Amino acid sequence: MPIGRPERQGDQGSRPMGDDHMFGRRKEWGGTSPAHVIEAELRSSKRWELTDEGKEIVEKGSHEARVFDAIPPNGITQSDLMKFPCGKVGFNKAMSSKWIRIDKNAEGGPRIFKATDCIEDAVKNKLLLVQQGKDSKLDDKEKNELKKRKLLSEVTVKTYWITKGNSFSTTVVKQDTELTPEMIANGSWKEKKFKPYNFDAMGIVPECGHLHPLMKVRTQFRQIFLEMGFTEMPTNNFIESSFWNFDSLFQPQQHPARDQHDTFFLSDPASATKFPMDYLERVKKVHSEGGYGSLGYKYDWKIEEAQKNLLRTHTTAVSARMLYKLAQKEAFTPVKYFSIDRVFRNETLDATHLAEFHQIEGVVADYDLTLGDLMGVLQQFFSKLGITKLRYKPAFNPYTEPSMEIFSYHEGLKKWVEVGNSGVFRPEMLLPMGLPENVTVIAWGLSLERPTMIKYGINNIRELVGHKVNLQMVYDSPVCRLDP
Ligand code: PHE
Numbered sequence: 023m024p025i026g027r028p029e030r031q032g033d034q035g036s037r038p039m040g041d042d043h044m045f046g047r048r049k050e051w052g053g054t055s056p057a058h059v060i061e062a063e064l065r066s067s068k069r070w071e072l073t074d075e076g077k078e079i080v081e082k083g084s085h086e087a088r089v090f091d092a093i094p095p096n097g098i099t100q101s102d103l104m105k106f107p108c109g110k111v112g113f114n115k116a117m118s119s120k121w122i123r124i125d126k127n128a129e130g131g132p133r134i135f136k137a138t139d140c141i142e143d144a145v146k147n148k149l150l151l152v153q154q155g156k157d158s159k160l161d162d163k164e165k166n167e168l169k170k171r172k173l174l175s176e177v178t179v180k181t182y183w184i185t186k187g188n189s190f191s192t193t194v195v196k197q198d199t200e201l202t203p204e205m206i207a208n209g210s211w212k213e214k215k216f217k218p219y220n221f222d223a224m225g226i227v228p229e230c231g232h233l234h235p236l237m238k239v240r241t242q243f244r245q246i247f248l249e250m251g252f253t254e255m256p257t258n259n260f261i262e263s264s265f266w267n268f269d270s271l272f273q274p275q276q277h278p279a280r281d282q283h284d285t286f287f288l289s290d291p292a293s294a295t296k297f298p299m300d301y302l303e304r305v306k307k308v309h310s311e312g313g314y315g316s317l318g319y320k321y322d323w324k325i326e327e328a329q330k331n332l333l334r335t336h337t338t339a340v341s342a343r344m345l346y347k348l349a350q351k352e353a354f355t356p357v358k359y360f361s362i363d364r365v366f367r368n369e370t371l372d373a374t375h376l377a378e379f380h381q382i383e384g385v386v387a388d389y390d391l392t393l394g395d396l397m398g399v400l401q402q403f404f405s406k407l408g409i410t411k412l413r414y415k416p417a418f419n420p421y422t423e424p425s426m427e428i429f430s431y432h433e434g435l436k437k438w439v440e441v442g443n444s445g446v447f448r449p450e451m452l453l454p455m456g457l458p459e460n461v462t463v464i465a466w467g468l469s470l471e472r473p474t475m476i477k478y479g480i481n482n483i484r485e486l487v488g489h490k491v492n493l494q495m496v497y498d499s500p501v502c503r504l505d506p
Contacts, residue, residue: 057218058187066180070157070165076149076173084145085112090121090136097135100124149173235486235495236380238502239474240362243382246406246504247360250399252384257340257363263294265328267339269305270346271421272450274319275327279335286333286366286377293329301346302328304454314453333366337381338421338467342451345387345463349456356388362470373482380470391462393424396444400428400466404441407473407504413438423448428466442468477502 072080082088089103089112103109113134116122123137145168151159152174168174197217198205205211233241244254268280279285302325304313312318334340340361348357366378386399397414404412411431419425422445429438444466452463471483478499484490 057189059189059191061185061187063183063185064180065183066178069177069179070152070174071177072149072153073172073175076168077153079146079173080149080153084115084143086115086119086121087112087141087143087146089113089116090141093122093134093136095136097125097128097133099128099130100132100134103134145171145173232497235478235480235499235502236470236474238499239477239504240380240470242502242504243362243470244360246403247384249406250358250402252358252360255337255340255344255359255361255385257337257361259340260333260364260366261288261331262334262339263297263328264330264332265294265297265302265305266342267332267334267336269309269323269328270342270451270455271338272308272448273420274309274321275323276321277420280327282368284368285335286368288331288333291331293326294331295329297328298346301454301456308450308454314449316448316450318450333378335367336365336467337361337363337383338465341383341385341465345385345447345452345457346455348387349452354458354461357386359385359387373484374475376471376483376487378487381467382470383465383467385463385465387457387461387463389458389460389462391446391464393426393446393464395462396426396446396464396466399464400442400444403466404428404430409441414444417443417445419443419445421448421451422446422465428468441472442466473504474502477504 079085083091085108089106089109092098092103092106100113103113106112113122117124119141121136121138121141123135125133125135148160148164148168151157152165152168157165165174169176195215198214199217201211201216205214247254264280268277269275273279305328306323306325307313307318308316309319310321310323312320340363341359344359348354360383362380362382364378365381369375369377371377384399384403386395388395397412401412404410409430413429413431414426415429417425417427425443425445427440428442428444430441431437432439444464447463447465449459452461453459457463471486475481475483475486478486480486485492485495
């Protein structure tokens with residue numbers, strides 16, 4: 023069992039400032055008195071000292087005495103007397119001591135005469151006593167008066183009385199940090215000095231993984247979906263066939279998104295082979311000939327094109343698989359699904375685009391849903407993110423009709439910004455799957471990166487994802503709270 027917290031090398035460096043042992047507040051193990059090498063007792067005393075002016079008076083006499091001495095037997099005009107150094111102070115003091123007198127009507131202006139033959143320079147004498155260390159002969163009133171005249175000052179002298187402390191030593195003893203079975207067995211523990219526990223020390227940050235900000239924001243979005251009663255779809259396949267990624271979604275085979283420039287195709291294995299063939303036939307038919315009230319695209323649909331493997335370009339491929347699966351059930355039951363996972367697009371990379379990102383997708387399948395239901399569920403979803411002002415703009419997706427881009431009012435930027443895409447899945451997509459005719463499926467999607475960058479104040483996506491990511495950013499990022 024370890025006694026005292028083992029101190030690892032370099033340990034102190036990672037602790038915040040203010041660790042107590044530097045200030046002697048550390049307690050001895052098992053005891054209550056602090057371990058001190060020396061004891062220092064503060065002993066302060068007060069002493070009176072002469073100021074420079076006070077010293078001058080001891081040497082030359084007080085101003086009033088000097089004024090008195092300077093007056094000749096036939097007197098001196100007041101104006102001449104004032105020219106003396108400290109003439110004014112000396113005059114006033116000598117007047118109040120009645121050492122001198124003034125004749126205001128004298129010829130040539132007011133004249134000053136001595137009023138007594140001899141004087142006793144009490145101020146000088148008192149200061150002299152202080153200088154000789156005999157200030158105890160003066161009372162407090164006298165000393166304070168001299169202090170007021172700035173002739174004396176009181177100084178506090180701080181001294182420390184040093185004695186050996188309870189842990190006094192001239193050698194540094196390395197304290198043991200661990201009590202070993204051997205120490206107990208051979209009794210050496212009795213002589214050992216153990217390092218005291220430092221209960222104020224910060225613990226070592228346990229080594230553990232850190233969630234990337236994207237994963238923290240994903241947790242919050244997942245929470246919102248779960249609160250709304252949605253179930254998570256299995257998105258654990260980055261590789262998808264063109265069939266599920268495009269064809270099942272009524273995306274024609276000539277669609278520009280199916281080009282090498284927009285989609286990453288796989289070279290090995292280049293094509294998928296397993297498909298539900300009857301469903302595939304219905305998809306082929308709706309593309310090439312139409313059906314279910316639709317004219318279709320009127321082109322020669324090729325299975326080779328549908329077989330091409332790719333890195334999924336959207337998680338709607340997963341939604342298609344899930345809706346097909348749902349349609350295979352004996353009886354239809356309404357569902358609410360969501361997914362948050364990675365998708366890949368052959369994009370030109372810039373500060374806000376990478377060739378891979380995360381999509382958040384919500385899907386609701388129920389009888390007779392309307393566009394109003396879609397707008398209602400979007401309102402509920404975005405209000406949980408703190409976004410309340412929504413606007414919709416007609417858009418186009420091959421698999422939804424109508425389609426709407428979702429905009430929200432950004433209070434900081436003072437403008438409407440796009441926050442997602444949505445729509446009502448087309449009958450050409452749902453009916454070949456086998457879903458009942460009166461079942462409508464509404465859906466929407468948005469990226470995970472955009473809200474994450476906004477939330478964590480990251481302007482360049484390369485600082486969030488990829489080889490330029492600073493791991494410290496990952497360690498230091500706080501948990502995500504999407505405040506409504
Ligand atoms: N799949 C669309 C995209 O990649 C998002 C979307 C999902 C649109 C569901 C409508 C319905 O942008």
